[in-house]
Amino acid sequence: MRPQREYHIVVLGAAQFVQNVWIESYDPTIEDSYRKQIEVDGRQCILEILDTAGTEQFSSPHPPSYTGRFQPLSSRPHADVGSLFRELYMKQGQGFLLVFSITSMSSLNELSELREQIIRIKEDEKVPIVIVGNKSDLEEDRAVQRARAFALSQSWGNAPYYETSARRRANVNEVFIDLCRQIIRKDLQGNSKSSDSDRKREGGKRQDRRKDKKRQNRRKGPCVIL
Amino acid sequence: MQEPMKRHIAPLKIEKGNLNFHADLYYPFQHHLEMSPPLTPYGIKDDSMEHTETPRAVFHNYLRAFYPYHPSGNVSPSTVTLPLDQGDIVLVHSVHTNGWADGTLLDTGARGWLPTNYCEAYDQQPMRPLLKALTDFWDIIRGGCGFPLNDAGNQDLVRGLIAGVRYLLQKSECLTRDCTLVTSHDGLRRNRKALLADLSSLVRTTKRFQEVGSSSATQEEIDYMVDEMLLKAFRIVTRGVHFLDVWNEEVGLSRTIAELEQQPAHHPGPLASAAETGPISEAAASEADTERNESRLMNASRLDMSRASARVDDSPQTRPMSVTTKRISISHRVSTSGPAAAVRNPNLASERLNSAYDAFLGVLGSFIGLHLQSRSSTELVVTTEQAVRSCRALLTVVEATCEHDPQGSGLLEGARDTMYERLSELVYAAREAFRPAHSPDDELVFLPDEGKRLVDAATDCVRAAGSCLAKARLMLEECGDFELDAMPQELAPAPSAVTDVNKTPQPQRTSSLPGNQNRPQEASLRLPPPPLQIPNSINKRYSPPTPGLTDDTTPSSFQSRAGASTPATDMSSFPSTNLLSSSLDKLSFSSHHTQPIEIPHRNSQPKSDVSESFGRGVTSNGSSFTFNSRLRDSEMSGVSQTSTRATSPDIGNHYQVPSLKGSISHSTLAEENEETEANILEKTYAHELIFKEGQVMGGSLRALVEKLTAHQSTPDAMFVSTFYLTFRLFATPLEFADTLVDRFNYIGDTPHTAGPVRLRVYNVFKGWLESHWRHDCDNSALEFIVGFANGTLMGTLPSAGKRLAELAEKVSKVHGPVVPRLVSSMGKTNTATAQYVHPDTPLPPPILGKKETNLLKQWKNGEGTISILDFDPMELARQFTIKESRIFCAILPEELLATEWMKKSGSLAVNVRAMATLSTDLTHLVADSILQLEEPKKRAAIIKHWVKIANKCLELSNYDSLMAIICSLNSSMISRLKRTWEVVSQKTKTTLEFLRGIVDVSRNYAVLRQRLQNRVPPCLPFVGTYLTDLTFVDHGNQALRNLPTDEGEMAVINFDKHMKTAKIISELQRFQIPYRLTEVPELQAWMQNELVRVRSSGEKSLQTFYRRSLVLEPREAPQQPRNMQPESSSSSILENAKDKFDFLSWTHPSKAKSVATNG
DSSP, X not given: OOOOEEEEEEEEESSOOOTTTTSSSOOTTSGGGGEEEEEETTEEEEEEEEEOTTOTTTTOOOOOOSSSSOOOOTTOOOOOSOOHHXXXXXXXOSEEEEEEETTOHHXXXXXXXXXXXXXXXXXXXXXXEEEEEEOGGGGGGOOSOHHHHHHHHHHTTSOOEEEOBTTTTBSXXXXXXXXXXXXXXXXXXXXXXXXXXXXXXXXXXXXXXXXXXXXXXXXXXXXXXX | OHHHHHHHHOOXXXXXXXXXXXXXXXXGGGGGGGSOOOOOOOOOSSSSGGGOBOOOSOOOEEEEESSOBOOSSOSSTTOOBOOBOTTOXXXXXXXXXXXXXXXXXXXXXXXXXXXXXXXXXXXXXXXXXXXXXXXXXXXXXXXXXXOOTTOTHHHHHHHHHHHHHHHHHHHTTOSSTTOHHHHHOHHHHHHHHHHHHHHHHHHHHHHHHHHHHHSOOOHHHHHHHHHHHHHHHHHHHHHHHHHHHHHIIIXXXXXXXXXXXXXXXXXXXXXXXXXXXXXXXXXXXXXXXXXXXXXXXXXXXXXXXXXXXXXXXXXXXXXTTHHHHHHHHHHHHHHTSSGGGGGSOTTBHHHHHHHHXXXXXXXXXXXXXXXXXXXXXXXXXXXXXXXXXXXXXXXXXXXXXXXXXXXXXXXXXXXXHHHHHHHHHHHHHHHHHOOOOSSSOXXXXXXXXXXXXXXXXXXXXXXXXXXXXXXXXXXXXXXXOOBOOSOOTTTOOOHHHHHHHHHOOHHHHHXXXXXXXXXXXXXXXXXXXXXXXXXXXXXXXXXXXXXXXXXXXXXXXXIIIIIIOOHHHHXXXXXXXXXXXXXHTHHHHHHHTHHHHHHHHHHOOOSHXXXXXXXXXXXXXXXXXXXXXXXXXXXXXXXXXXXXXXXXXXXXXXXXXXXXXXXXXXHHHOTTHHXXXXXXTOSOOGGGEEEETTEEEEEOHHHHHHHHTOSSSOOOHHHHHHHHHHHHHHSXXXXXXXXXXXXXXXXXXXXXXXXXXHHHHHHHHHHHHHHSOOTTXXXXXXXXXXHHIIIIIHHHSHXXXXXXXXXXXXXXXXXXXXXXXXXXXXXXXXXXXXXXXXXXXXXXXXXXXXXXXXXXXXXXXXXXXXXXXXXXXXHHHHHHHXXXXXXXXXXXXXXXXXXGGGOSSSOSOHHHHHHHHHHHXXXXXXXXXXXXXXXXXXXXXXXXXXXXXXXXXXXXXXXXHHHHHHHHHHSHHHHTOHHHXXXXXXXXXXXXXXXXXXXXXXXXXXXXXXXXHTOOSSOBXXXXXXHHXXXXXXXXXXXXXXXXXXXXXXXXXXXXXXXXXXXXXXXXXXXXXXXXXXXXXXXXXXXXXXXXXXXXXXXXXXXXXXXXXXXXXXXXXXXXXXXXXXXXXXXXXXXXHHHHHHHHHHHOHHHHHHHHHHO
């Protein structure tokens, strides 16, 4: 039996992408609540999902204030230039889910900043990333057209884009499998000792090919986007 | 709790396709079996019968469904229910207090929950040995002690079943094929044949099994064979039951009729004679414990049974004998209900209470049973006397308990007085019904009409006794059990006397004949009824003993004869009349008693409220239902830590009690109470609660409020605090207040509980106003509360109304809680939770030399600059800790609800956000202090200093500052400074790596959580983990839960979500205790200035830092290995795993391992 692989996945973005929502009583304080086992191409992978939900205000910049107490400002811009606290997570991550809510355009706009931070920290343009448009069950409230998301995907070197519904458990596993596949491929490339630039070029090509296929699939029907 | 339960429950593993049973339909759900039974309340006969609980490991009983039960869909998704058809036999593993039983359907081997009120106990005497054998068989195979393959006992097991079948055939006179019965009744012949075929099949399987067992067989094969054997055993019992049914139909009935015609000749049929002799007493002795368990169940279902009988009469062709056999089993249970009491200290009040209650119920049971039919006057005298006698035994205990009542609340007195009333009514009814004996003959009978009154009176007695028992237990729970010293003999016969008599009824059984002709004591019984003195006034204390027949010289045989009414006596003495009446009188009985029968079903008593209140304190031997003790225990542990500030009034206590008393006596005086008494607990929303493992998982608002103000038990502390903390998330303050007032009002329908419930409602209001009032949103309810206080409450509990009105007045004027909250107690050390530090212990002196003081002075005057290097790391860590702790302790629980701190505008979570800001400032200060220096060596020195400070923060258990510093040192703008890290000493790097391991995010902060778990304050936990947890609890759990009801699904509040939230918040609050450290104002001022300085660069600060980092150490060629950065990213782990192995072993043990195995 092949040894189990264990990967750290970092979930980032505005929309909380809660795992295990289907269980009757979700307790996030236990260790296992952030672990997930999936099968990728016949291989068992353990994913440890790191999520900074709820700590967005830690180590994020804020407007000046001389009172010593934080003053809630209604006009406070939410865009994080970068959070040092989040970096702790990012450093651990091998793959990244960048989640926005299809009901909020600003949540999509925040992703670019996050990606920049990831690339800066990982010092890698081709870090495994999947873009996730969550809350696909709220189609009637959609604020982000798919074309917008695809455009973002293209500008990020064709990072795969999925629309999911965490609440309905739609497409969630697919997201993790895709990301996991990317990480595995990257691992293998790392082992092959190819030079950095070669690897990048080659990896990029392969990813492009795969993603072209994927995109075709996506466009064929709603099998991916639910 | 799961482990033993699972072992115990293991359902049949039936292989698909091998057997024709459809058990595999249910098999997939086996993992649900450990969950709690459905919450459909069980119809309860009186409000206390089922409350006695004795944890028992194994409880076996057989039930027979007399209604079909086919739930439409599962009662709840986590519950497996067992569909029943009329006549199905079920092996019961346990009966939950709510009336659901965990049982295995013999027909299919399927296991699940079934409603006991759809069933009757199946305990037909001729079947008993067979049933017992099956029970043993099950115990060995499924009992969990492992199944010894080559155990010689296996053979015995099958032998037990064989003997059981033989006994059955023998008793039914069908032992051989040539028996007259067998040859003359085709149905019997066929069933007998099938039964024997099944038996031989089992014997064959067992033989094969033993052969396999001695050879080598896979566990799977063995499991399969065991299951096969068990199913075959089930099949045998099912056949046996069917056989007996046919026998009863074809033989038993005709015999009974024949016997009736032959009266008074006594020729008890085989069943009756069997009941009369050996097996019963044998079983009674050997199974005393089990029987005792069952006795309550039997008592409880007594009323049900009469209804059932009526039903059976409607269709006599289905199971004509069931009526008779039921009577047998009941009486039998009653007769053996005594012995088990001997195990415990019989002088304990609770013990006495239980045994007296049991005895009284037994007497009343037979009283009802006897007087349903026309009886001789003599018997009436005897049974009435017996009833009074045993009632006195009960009342004696109750009296004694009353005296121990610590508060003199009058609760029990009320119940006791009612009991007296009911008893006197019984006696009057008996007197009315009695016809003075004109002739020495005993043949005079009274008419059914009078019988109705008698039975009504007796039924009322049952109810009153139940109420008495419940109150007495409540009292015992409150004041603690006590030992009754020698009971005044003349006041009442000790309950043991009754039970003793019950123990030895055999002589009378065998000697007594129909019509009681041969009883030597008969003469004395023919006397006119003695003047039984029953207290007429409810206020009168207990009266002196009744003379005449009740005196102690009454031969014991009388007592047992008349009172105990063992099955044998019933059957043997009056075989004909008994059978006749049971088949003929049933209709009238059931029509008389639709009322008492129906009440329990309407009551729909919640399962847990009551039981939990009796679960502790009272060592009950009553043992009505076995229950899942593990489930209960978990609930009880919660209950035992009750008495919160909110529920135990500290100020108002003294004048509340009298007012409560007043209300009680007022209500007991009211005559119309008789009506409402019957409807005790009728109004309840307890069916709108969802439980799991004893915890409330959800419920409607009114049901949750009901639970919050339950009269039976003090509410769970966690439940109460959760309610106060989170109710605004599922109800408006006005709705909450309104529901409370509604509760206050509707409980008035049930006088005996109204007092404590109303007091609790008041207490909830009081606690809310005093400690949990939120001026920002609760003020909308203030007017309503004032209205309630001055209106309804003032009218019922004047002093409470006054107090509440005053409180409301105060609240409207004061801003902030009237009574400071316990948790956020700033400025004082809570010695209860914190490490004990004597208050006089001097604070540690600041580590601040003359030089530092001077530097600070100069800085204050605007001369010179200072850096962190000028101060001792410990002192800096202390001052950061003081600063941070102050904000942390100020966090209010409501800031943490519903991700309030995440709100983009108008957030109330000022302190949480201040915490976040301070952390951010600190990380920026660290980065700034490093990046402002040009030389790598100087930067390295600063890094070293920060690592030291971080280490001191750890010493102080300040995980929040530790996290902030590590965050910064870990950030790419610092970690990329290769030349700087080159000159950082290895020692510093090692320390840093150690600290990094503590705040590692891996495995959901496993290291950090572990450290906090057993941490004693003072401590500053990292707030981020709480915020993440709270966010996920909020997002990962639905606001509502679905509760299946008769009318479809009902969406109720997901209280579990709020409990989880409250639990996390209470964890955080646990640490809200200030540090004992000396503040250095000058140093604080400088630190504050520095923090503000870095903050002032605002949003751009990080970009500025990063640019600065690039300027200081420009990017190098990308192909250079980055192995100088100890914290370099883990994605490239395979490239430089060896370099980092040592470091990573701190942070990723699992990954390091996988690397090792891979490489």
